[in-house]
Amino acid sequence: MWKTLGKTSLLRRLGPSLGIIGGVAIAFFTLVPAAWAFCGFYVAKADTSLYNQASQVIIARDGNRTVLTMANDYQGDVQDFALVVPVPVLLTEDQVNVGDPAIVERLDAFSAPRLVEYFDPDPCAPVYPMAPSMAPGSLTSQAARGAAADQSLGVTVEASFSVGEYDIVILSARESDGLETWLRQNDYQLPSGASGLLQPYIRQGMKFFVAKVNLEEFDRGGFQSLRPLQMAYESPRFMLPIRLGMVNAQQEQDLMVYLLTPSGQVEVTNYRTVKIPSEAEIPVFVKDEFSDFYRSMFQLSHQQENRSVAFLEYAWDMGWCDPCAANPLTPEELRQAGVFWIGSAQAQARTGLMPPPGNNVFITRLHVRYARDKFPEDLVFQETSNRENFQGRYILRHAFSGGAACEAAEAYRRSLPERFEREAQTLARLTGWDVSEIRRKLPAVETAPTPWWRRLWP
Structure with a gap:
């Protein structure tokens, strides 16, 4: 994926314009989800707070248009922070934005695997025929850093600008050794082995998005932590570069990818996509140990699947949920997450599907655990028309x-x-x-x- 240099990583929010994508009309939601859902009471969720080394990415994509939001668990002195991301196209300043961390948290909470509970009825109570259940309704619910490139290294600074608290340069390169040398000469502390991982991206003609924290802007803004960075671009490549992020990984890392599309589920094409075990009835004491339960279950599933898989933890229409670990995102929140097609007749015509009441956004949550010796290729995705709902759901049944x-x-x-x-x-x-x-x-x-x-x- 992306790679953080120095220590670890970052986050940010979509402004009034989406750069090359532009503004769009926003659809609508109504109502608030009730506490009771026909399939149980929601009582706990397995969000990213369970993991020590966790990165989060939001990818909103329709056709070749993509808005990528990156959020990591960066800790430490912000002056040591730097980010290098291979990108498929040359980005300009108006295609880069700083996002709101709350949007990443909202998507995480909405899509997290969940624990639900039932209570057995009095076995002596008379049984009455049940009325037909109602179908769930829609819910609304800075001066550039770095000098001109050293042409002898084969590196060109294609663009340089500042966005919020970040100083950004866009680089192109002919050789990985030259790019590595340029980064070191400009005070980017690369770990050993970076050159070999940079070379495949150079061969593909990709550019390099490089960001550092502007300390004056960071202090002036009074931020407590780094905010997510967002990029809007057009490219036929539907992928996420993860190999570069492995170069300084000392242990396995968790990656959560929240994919927002108008059509349906997103799958990984170059690795297996496997559903996380779900719909299991487990003892009621797990209510107090759900975090330990989910960590252990994921680790065992990861080992049993021979590790190089992407686990599907959630796939659902964004207009509703059952049970709801969090309210569905509002149209404004979806816009901040990068969704630019809400209410778009073009998207409806392309998919051939009528959107559900409220919006036409489908969320797929994929969980990947990777290390340096696994995942030799970046993640490559494909959007499908499959709108089957799935969630990691674990059931407690309290005895009468x-x-x-x-x-x-x-x-x-x-x-x-x-x-x-x-x-x-x-x-x-x-x-x-x-x-x-x-x-x-x-x-x-x-x-x-x-x-x-x-x-x-x-």
Whole structure:
């Protein structure tokens, strides 16, 4: 992906114009999602706060038009920060913007794998026919840094400008050794091995987007952390460069990619796209250990899939959710995330699909865990017309705890040990946890027969 030089990484927001893409009409939402959803109460989510080394990218794409938003977990002295990103086209100042970190957080919260819970009804209560369920409705819910390039190194400064707290240069190069030398001469601290990773991008004719923090602007703005950077461009290449980000990685890193398109799910074409295990019923004590559960489950899934895969954690129409880990993004928030086609008749004609009520934005959340010895190629995507909804969803079923007294209640209580054991086995299979330790945390079950007189009075 991109690479941070010195320490780690960054973030930022879309302004009134999208550069080459321009402004668009905004669609509409209404209503607020209720706390109850027909498939359970939402109680917890597995967002990126679970991971120590996590990068986040938003890619909004329609046709060849792309808005790329980059957000990392940069920590440390901002004067040590620098970012190098291979980009397919030469960018101008009005194609680069500083975004709002809240937009990345909103997409993360909306699409995060989630925990839901049910509560068993009184087994003695009469059962009435259920009315047909209602279909879910739509919800609205600076002087340039760097001197002229040293032509002897084969490096050209194609553009230089400042955006917000960042000083940016756009470079082209003929040889990776020359580019590496130029970066070092201009105080970019590259780790060893960078030259070999730069060369494939040079062969493809890609440019290099290089950003440093302008300390005066950063201090003047009173920012507590770096904001995301956004780029708007047109290119037939639907890809994300990740190899350059591996050069200074000492351990595995997590990458979350939120892909926003008008048509449907996005898949990785050069690696397998695998759905994360989902729809599993697990013991109720996991409610207090959901973070540990999801980390363990993802790590085991990662190992079992031989590691070089992209996990699908969420795929859903942005107009609604069930259960909702967070409200769907508003049209204004979607615009800030880079969505430029909302309400576009052109997008509707291209897909041949009528958009759902509210908007025509489909979100795909992919989770990639990568290291230096894996993922020899950058991620290459393709948009599909598949609008099948999917989410990482994990279910808690609370047993009825009242003193019901009837034959159905006795049968219900006799069934609980088998159910709890099944949930324990599922949890052990998903996480690799010791099943004997899991059993010790299961609730006790009273299986003694109900005295006959309790059927007369509760």
